Amino acid sequence: MQIQPSLIGFDIDGVIADTCEAFLRIAKQSYGINTYTQEDITEFNVTECLPIPEEIVDNIFDSLMKDPIETDLKPMPHAVHVLTKMAQKGPVTLITARPLRDPIKEWLKYILPKNTFQQTTLIAMGDHNGKAAYIKEQGLQFFIDDRAETCLSIQQEGITPYVFNQPWNEGKHNLQTVHNWHCIEAKLEL
Numbered sequence: 411m412q413i414q415p416s417l418i419g420f421d422i423d424g425v426i427a428d429t430c431e432a433f434l435r436i437a438k439q440s441y442g443i444n445t446y447t448q449e450d451i452t453e454f455n456v457t458e459c460l461p462i463p464e465e466i467v468d469n470i471f472d473s474l475m476k477d478p479i480e481t482d483l484k485p486m487p488h489a490v491h492v493l494t495k496m497a498q499k500g501p502v503t504l505i506t507a508r509p510l511r512d513p514i515k516e517w518l519k520y521i522l523p524k525n526t527f528q529q530t531t532l533i534a535m536g537d538h539n540g541k542a543a544y545i546k547e548q549g550l551q552f553f554i555d556d557r558a559e560t561c562l563s564i565q566q567e568g569i570t571p572y573v574f575n576q577p578w579n580e581g582k583h584n585l586q587t588v589h590n591w592h593c594i595e596a597k598l599e600l
């Protein structure tokens with residue numbers, strides 16, 4: 411079964427945006443921390459798995475939240491291509507836990523072709539919990555997220571989640587997964 415693009419929504423960080431790459435790059439460039447790779451981030455809360463001071467972790471995430479363009483946050487490989495194909499068929503819905511909408515809106519405007527951006531609905535919830543209500547409000551039946559806890563909770567609300575495989579969600583769920591944007595593209599009716 412292929413999914414109608416208008417019925418699926420996406421998380422941004424860890425799915426559309428390669429937030430992990432940016433985190434590790436800033437840790438290295440600004441704080442000289444170069445001991446870790448993506449595989450070492452085995453928990454969604456970085457301080458639970460890496461011995462980096464909480465203040466540094468908070469500072470890095472703060473800059474990624476407030477200035478994703480300046481910090482050179484990059485889209486995941488092939489994501490822009492798939493979102494653009496989806497946008498040619500109808501609206502594209504993105505729901506992020508980020509509390510600030512404007513910076514990530516500007517980032518989307520920066521990375522996406524104009525027509526794709528114009529077809530995009532962006533919701534910034536400001537909370538890691540409670541995504542199901544927003545997903546339902548948008549009339550979506552499927553959602554892709556990298557946080558296992560989010561996927562498990564939206565499944566309980568009758569939404570079909572796909573976990574975007576990342577080291578921090580490995581072994582934390584028994585849900586369907588996608589491991590890259592080629593895999594997402596194959597699931598969509600495009």
Ligand SMILES: [Mg+2]
Nearest residue numbers: 421423424556
């Ligand atoms: Mg995420």
